[in-house]
Amino acid sequence: MLAFFRYFWIKIKTKDATIKVLTYKDEAELKADLDKFLVYYNLNRRHGSLKRELKVRTPFEVLQCWYRINPEVFRKSPDMFRAELLKNHGTTS
Secondary structure, three states, rough: OOHHHHHHHHHHHHHHHHOOOOOOOOOHHHHHHHHHHHHHHHHHHHOOOOOOHHHOHHHHHHHHHHHHHOHHHOOOOOOHHHHHHHHOOOOOO
């Protein structure tokens, strides 16, 4: 029990020390930053928890893989999803 508590405490301590604290001038600046993160998270960020057997790294690559396997369950193609995401939430640059 002591080992679990120590591990849990160290994990919390580490996480507390690594969270970025940002200040925004207004709501629009906050929304713009969240939009950039949304695009990055879905299109660029590698996720270690994704299935290795699918050989994908990002959530968008998973979407493309599932679309190739079973396209009839989707309302729109992954390319349409990506275009709408970039149109509504900015660019990846």
